[in-house]
Amino acid sequence: MAAWAMLMVAMLVMAVGLDAANTNGVYQPCADTKIQRSDGFTFGIAFSSKDNFYNNQSHQLSPCDRRLSLASLNSQLALFRPKVDEISLLSINTSSFFPDSYGGYMVAFAGRKYAARSLPAFVANSTYIVTSFTLALEFQKGRLQNLYWKRDGCASCSGNTGFVCLNKQDCAIKTSSCKNRGGTVDCSLGIQLAFSGTDKHLMALNSWYEVENLRQYSLYGLYSNLKSSLTSQYNAFF
Numbered sequence: 001m002a003a004w005a006m007l008m009v010a011m012l013v014m015a016v017g018l019d020a021a022n023t024n025g026v027y028q029p030c031a032d033t034k035i036q037r038s039d040g041f042t043f044g045i046a047f048s049s050k051d052n053f054y055n056n057q058s059h060q061l062s063p064c065d066r067r068l069s070l071a072s073l074n075s076q077l078a079l080f081r082p083k084v085d086e087i088s089l090l091s092i093n094t095s096s097f098f099p100d101s102y103g104g105y106m107v108a109f110a111g112r113k114y115a116a117r118s119l120p121a122f123v124a125n126s127t128y129i130v131t132s133f134t135l136a137l138e139f140q141k142g143r144l145q146n147l148y149w150k151r152d153g154c155a156s157c158s159g160n161t162g163f164v165c166l167n168k169q170d171c172a173i174k175t176s177s178c179k180n181r182g183g184t185v186d187c188s189l190g191i192q193l194a195f196s197g198t199d200k201h202l203m204a205l206n207s208w209y210e211v212e213n214l215r216q217y218s219l220y221g222l223y224s225n226l227k228s229s230l231t232s233q234y235n236a237f238f
C-alpha cells in the first residue's frame, strides 16, 4: 500500500449543525474502526482495470487484500477523510491524472478484518469519461458494512446534448472534450457522499436522506455557489 502513487484530492463540505470533536483515531483505510456521528472516517478509492480488483477473475477482493497486489499493478490511490454524516463532495483533479491510463475503473474501500468494498465503477476509457458519482457508505452500529455507487439512471443528464448515457446508468462526456485531451472541459471527478445506517451509539445517520431531497433542487447548482471550478462548466449544459 505504501508504494501506491497517491492522487491530489479535495473535499468540499457543507457544514450543517454543530462542529463536534473527532473520536476516531484510525487514519488508515486498511484498518477496522467503529464510528460515531461527527467522527472523521478514512477510506480509499483505488483506480485500476476491472480485472485487477478480482482474484482469479471471479472473486472481488478488497484493495487492502495483499493477494491483489494492486500496488505493483497499474493503479492509483486516493484517500479521503470526510466527517461522518456530513454532506461532502470529494474531488479528484484530473489535470495530470487520466483515469483511462490506469484501467478506467474505481473501487471504494475501507477495513481489513471487516473489509468493505464497492463494486468497480466505470470512470473512463479513451472515448468516454464519467465525472460525477454518488457513493453511499452504510454503517451498522458504527461499523462500515457496505459501500455502493448510487445511480439515478441518467436523470441528471437526460436531454443534455453534452452527455451520453452509458448502460442506462452513467452520464458520460466525450474524453476528447476534456482539457489536456483536446477539449476545454475540466474533467475532474466529483464524488458526492451519502451516509446511512447507525453509528456506534445507534444514532441514525441521515445525510443520505438529505442528499435525496437535495437532488430535486440540483445539488450541482448548490455546489457551484461554493466552488465554481468543478461544476460551473456543467451549468452550461444543465
Ligand SMILES: *[C@@H]1O[C@H](CO)[C@@H](O)[C@H](O)[C@H]1NC(C)=O
Pocket: 056
Ligand atoms: C482459477 O480459475 C481456474 C478456472 O476457473 C481454476 O481452474 C483454478 O483452480 C482457479 N484457481 C484458484 C486459485 O482458485
Ligand SMILES: *[C@@H]1O[C@H](CO)[C@@H](O)[C@H](O)[C@H]1NC(C)=O
Pocket: 122, 125, 126, 127, 128, 166
Ligand atoms: C468505452 O466504454 C463504453 C461504455 O462502456 C463502450 O461502449 C466503448 O466501446 C468503450 N470504448 C473503448 C475504446 O473501449
Ligand SMILES: *[C@@H]1O[C@H](CO)[C@@H](O)[C@H](O)[C@H]1NC(C)=O
Pocket: 091, 093, 094, 095, 186, 188, 229, 230
Ligand atoms: C485542477 O488543477 C488545475 C491545475 O492546477 C486547475 O487549473 C483546476 O482548476 C483544478 N480543477 C479543480 C476542479 O480543482
